Amino acid sequence: DQQVKQNSPSLSVQEGRISILNCDYTNSMFDYFLWYKKYPAEGPTFLISISSIKDKNEDGRFTVFLNKSAKHLSLHIVPSQPGDSAVYFCAASGTSYGKLTFGQGTILTVHP
Amino acid sequence: KAGVTQTPRYLIKTRGQQVTLSCSPISGHRSVSWYQQTPGQGLQFLFEYFSETQRNKGNFPGRFSGRQFSNSRSEMNVSTLELGDSALYLCASSLTQENIQYFGAGTRLSVL
Numbered sequence: 001d002q003q004v005k006q007n008s009p010s011l012s013v014q015e016g017r018i019s020i021l022n023c024d025y026t027n028s029m030f031d032y033f034l035w036y037k038k039y040p041a042e043g044p045t046f047l048i049s050i051s052s053i054k055d056k057n058e059d060g061r062f063t064v065f066l067n068k069s070a071k072h073l074s075l076h077i078v079p080s081q082p083g084d085s086a087v088y089f090c091a092a093s094g095t096s097y098g099k100l101t102f103g104q105g106t107i108l109t110v111h112p
Numbered sequence: 113k114a115g116v117t118q119t120p121r122y123l124i125k126t127r128g129q130q131v132t133l134s135c136s137p138i139s140g141h142r143s144v145s146w147y148q149q150t151p152g153q154g155l156q157f158l159f160e161y162f163s164e165t166q167r168n169k170g171n172f173p174g175r176f177s178g179r180q181f182s183n184s185r186s187e188m189n190v191s192t193l194e195l196g197d198s199a200l201y202l203c204a205s206s207l208t209q210e211n212i213q214y215f216g217a218g219t220r221l222s223v224l
Contacts, residue, residue, distance in 0.1 A: 032211040043116070043202050043215030044155075089155065093211045097167040098145040098160025100204075100213060105154065 003027045004092050006103035014111055019077040021106050023090030026071065030092040034100065035064060035075045038087045047088075048075070080110045113139060116216035118203050124222045130191040133219045137184050137205030144186040145213060146178060149200040158201075161186055162208065190221075198223045 005024045013019045021035075031052040036044035050057040050064045050073070057064050063076045077084055087107050091100040117136040125131050137144050146158040157170040161180035178188040184205075190197055200220050204213035 034212065036215075041217070041220075043118075043204075043217045046212055046214060049212060091155075098143050098162070098206070098213075099157045099168055099170070100145070100147075100155075100211075101157070102147075102155040 002104075003030075004090055004101050004103040006088075006090055006106050008106050009104070010107040010109070012109045012111065013080050015082055016079045019075075019080045019084065019108055019110065021075045021077075021088050021090075021108065023073050023075075023103050024071060025073075025092050027092070027094065027101070028071075029094040030101070031095075032093045033064070033066060033073050034091045034093075035062075036089045036091060037084075038089060038105070044089055077108075080108075082110050082112050084108060085110050116203055116205050116214055118201075118216035118219050120219060121217065122220045122222075124224060125193050126224050127193055127195060129193050130189060131193060131221060132187055132189045133201055133203075133221075135186045135188075135203030135205075135216060137186070137203075138214055140207065141205035141214075142184050142208055143206045144180055144184065145204045145206070146186070146188050147202045147204065148172075149202060149218070150198075155202070158188065193223045195223050197221065 034049040035047045038044045048062045066073045087105045090103040143162045145160040160168040180186045200218045202218045204215045206213045
């Protein structure tokens, strides 16, 4: 039972263009959502988060949108840079102490 | 501020052995969570500790255990290792009032 899904295993974009990574969830008890970036042989690095009381959060080139009715969130990266190439994980938390539920990840490749 | 530190970075064990992994959280963080990452299952929650107490546990067999010390450092132990325990084990810490978890670089365990 995968409660957080990232349906696109990979995404390829040109440098300078927008990258849009998508995530869907099924558990209505989730109230906080996070995006992490991961390079090989490293742990996930926190990027940006959003509470369920908001529908948008921005931090520099990164913006996260939340559509609660559709149980969908997305991460926009504008402009994309080659250094953004990594695996991106969507994660969700709810009432369960210390537990993040992760999606399977999307490999983003930004071409120069 | 130093990040989350995990030791060792790499381990090779044989079936039937046991292993102990260590995690030092960010200074001031009292919650420590552990995750297992495998290619097939993705990032799966193992357990969470706060103030030396396990508050939450994921769906793993009893061979997986952990503990937390008074200085918030945590260890996890896997007994009677199986080939399927080969994975990247990640530790994350967070402030009690936040949902944002900060990850260490992980311990890569190979079971032969």
